[in-house]
Amino acid sequence: MTQPSHKPFLGFGLGLRAEHYQDILERRPKNIDWFEVLSENYMIEGGKPLYFLDAIRQDYPMVMHGVSMSLGTTDDLDFDYLKQLKALIERIEPLWFSDHLCWTGVDHKNMHDLLPLPYTEEAINHVAERISRVQDFLGQQMLIENLSSYITYCEDVMPEWEFLAAIASKADCYLLLDVNNIYVSSYNHHYDPVEYLAGVPVDRVWQHHLAGHTNDGNLIIDTHDQDIIDPVWALYEETAKRFGPVSTMIERDGNIPELDKVLVELDHARRIAEPYYQA
Amino acid sequence: MSHLRDLQLRFQEYLIDGSEDIEQDIISTEHAIAEHRLGTYYNAYRIRLIDCLAVDYSALEKYIGREAFENMALDYLQHFPSTHPSVRWFGENLPTYLRDIYSGKEAEFLEELARYEWAQTLVFDAADSAQLLQLEDMAAVPADAWPGLTLNFKPALTWLDLFWNVPLIEDALDSGTEVPQKQRDDFPRRWMLWRHDMKIQWRSLEVHEAWAIEQAAGGANFAAICEGLLEWIDEQQVALVAAGFLKQWVGDQLVLNLDND
Numbered sequence: 210m211t212q213p214s215h216k217p218f219l220g221f222g223l224g225l226r227a228e229h230y231q232d233i234l235e236r237r238p239k240n241i242d243w244f245e246v247l248s249e250n251y252m253i254e255g256g257k258p259l260y261f262l263d264a265i266r267q268d269y270p271m272v273m274h275g276v277s278m279s280l281g282t283t284d285d286l287d288f289d290y291l292k293q294l295k296a297l298i299e300r301i302e303p304l305w306f307s308d309h310l311c312w313t314g315v316d317h318k319n320m321h322d323l324l325p326l327p328y329t330e331e332a333i334n335h336v337a338e339r340i341s342r343v344q345d346f347l348g349q350q351m352l353i354e355n356l357s358s359y360i361t362y363c364e365d366v367m368p369e370w371e372f373l374a375a376i377a378s379k380a381d382c383y384l385l386l387d388v389n390n391i392y393v394s395s396y397n398h399h400y401d402p403v404e405y406l407a408g409v410p411v412d413r414v415w416q417h418h419l420a421g422h423t424n425d426g427n428l429i430i431d432t433h434d435q436d437i438i439d440p441v442w443a444l445y446e447e448t449a450k451r452f453g454p455v456s457t458m459i460e461r462d463g464n465i466p467e468l469d470k471v472l473v474e475l476d477h478a479r480r481i482a483e484p485y486y487q488a
Numbered sequence: 489m490s491h492l493r494d495l496q497l498r499f500q501e502y503l504i505d506g507s508e509d510i511e512q513d514i515i516s517t518e519h520a521i522a523e524h525r526l527g528t529y530y531n532a533y534r535i536r537l538i539d540c541l542a543v544d545y546s547a548l549e550k551y552i553g554r555e556a557f558e559n560m561a562l563d564y565l566q567h568f569p570s571t572h573p574s575v576r577w578f579g580e581n582l583p584t585y586l587r588d589i590y591s592g593k594e595a596e597f598l599e600e601l602a603r604y605e606w607a608q609t610l611v612f613d614a615a616d617s618a619q620l621l622q623l624e625d626m627a628a629v630p631a632d633a634w635p636g637l638t639l640n641f642k643p644a645l646t647w648l649d650l651f652w653n654v655p656l657i658e659d660a661l662d663s664g665t666e667v668p669q670k671q672r673d674d675f676p677r678r679w680m681l682w683r684h685d686m687k688i689q690w691r692s693l694e695v696h697e698a699w700a701i702e703q704a705a706g707g708a709n710f711a712a713i714c715e716g717l718l719e720w721i722d723e724q725q726v727a728l729v730a731a732g733f734l735k736q737w738v739g740d741q742l743v744l745n746l747d748n749d
């Protein structure tokens with residue numbers, strides 16, 4: 210399970226959701242290039258989700274995306290979890306797997322949320338060391354994703370993009386750059402999202418997420434239950450300019466429309482990014 | 489303790505019970521003060537886990553109503569915060585919680601409804617069985633092998649003993665049909681649940697079938713099951729009745745294979 214040293218480009222994909230299982234198997238749409246699957250949904254013994262996972266895997270490339278590795282927690286790494294992840298990796302042979310630059314709980318509790326870390330040297334060293342151990346255990350490099358966040362800590366000593374880049378370099382891992390999350394966090398913390406992009410090393414970025422969100426008036430909440438808004442599309446265009454061909458997919462987790470409606474959004478992403486890939 | 493750990497413990501304490509110590513660590517801006525920013529996480533934590541519980545216990549939610557369900561779920565979250573990396577296991581302790589927190593006949597009913605719904609989730613996710621025994625396979629068993637026959641059942645099968653007619657009520661709540669009257673028997677009735685073609689099947693068992701399947705799953709052979717069934721069945725009929733159960737279980741697609749002890 211080694212990975213190519215050059216940046217693989219899978220094209221334009223979707224997050225696989227149970228609502229679309231049947232439709233995908235029946236129609237096997239050609240304008241979906243690949244799927245991202247949520248690892249924890251398939252950490253079960255058998256039944257329907259695994260049936261569809263295996264069946265859809267036969268026709269499409271897949272990558273795995275987790276929410277529970279808790280790379281930033283100060284609890285020990287959870288090797289039971291990592292063993293389950295390893296079993297799933299062996300089952301579906303994804304092109305890569307990813308998780309978030311966050312912590313999800315401490316003291317053996319799980320808040321099931323992606324909680325932000327302070328941007329400090331202490332946190333860089335802590336997280337990078339854990340990513341290295343995960344990569345050693347699983348025998349391959351992983352991708353880490355930037356969050357949508359609603360808070361920043363008083364003790365932060367650098368901007369988020371510096372924190373992200375430092376960890377990727379120190380752990381020698383790749384990045385899943387979520388364009389919507391950059392937009393959301395830049396709005397919530399009042400910085401320029403294009404400056405964020407400029408601070409991220411081009412070679413490290415292997416995947417993008419796109420998604421919709423909700424604005425509560427003061428903060429934007431990363432709900433994944435709306436269509437993608439124009440300012441996020443504009444930022445995606447900037448992203449394509451800077452990073453070139455990067456495997457891109459849409460995350461939709463709530464208020465999930467028919468497959469065809471999500472595919473219209475996916476075609477929109479294609480139309481925005483592809484002109485920059487020819488150059 | 490490291491500085492980072494200290495910070496995480498303060499943050500988590502806030503999420504769990506609203507302790508405000510973490511506010512000093514968070515930047516306020518013109519747009520949103522620390523309290524409002526933190527509140528986003530506080531609320532999201534509750535909504536996410538209540539929603540998760542409502543998926544696993546959808547009939548319970550319909551039965552007691554959304555508002556009562558939310559209050560119950562918030563209290564459950566205080567007593568049993570999630571400790572598992574997969575949120576799928578968060579609701580595991582709800583039947584225990586209902587039994588311990590509430591009292592009387594209503595609590596017994598709610599606990600049974602919750603226990604039944606949880607059993608459904610387990611059967612839904614249980615391991616697959618590549619090959620199941622078919623009725624034709626049974627015809628091939630020679631007559632003299634029958635007394636020593638034992639059965640291996642598939643993993644996606646369970647049963648539970650319930651005083652209340654919970655499966656009928658759950659089924660009606662789930663399908664939106666008219667909910668039958670709640671009824672309590674003097675003795676618990678055994679209900680069997682299994683998965684077939686990715687769907688949950690269920691039926692109730694008469695007392696002698698309930699006894700027989702438990703024995704068979706525990707490794708008792710056909711002769712021993714016949715002997716035990718004498719408590720309910722005539723000696724002339726007993727082998728026929730026991731063989732009838734076996735055929736029924738094979739027909740229900742419950743049996744992986746036969747052994748001979």
Ligand SMILES: [Fe+2]
Nearest residue numbers: 354387418460
């Ligand atoms: Fe994302």
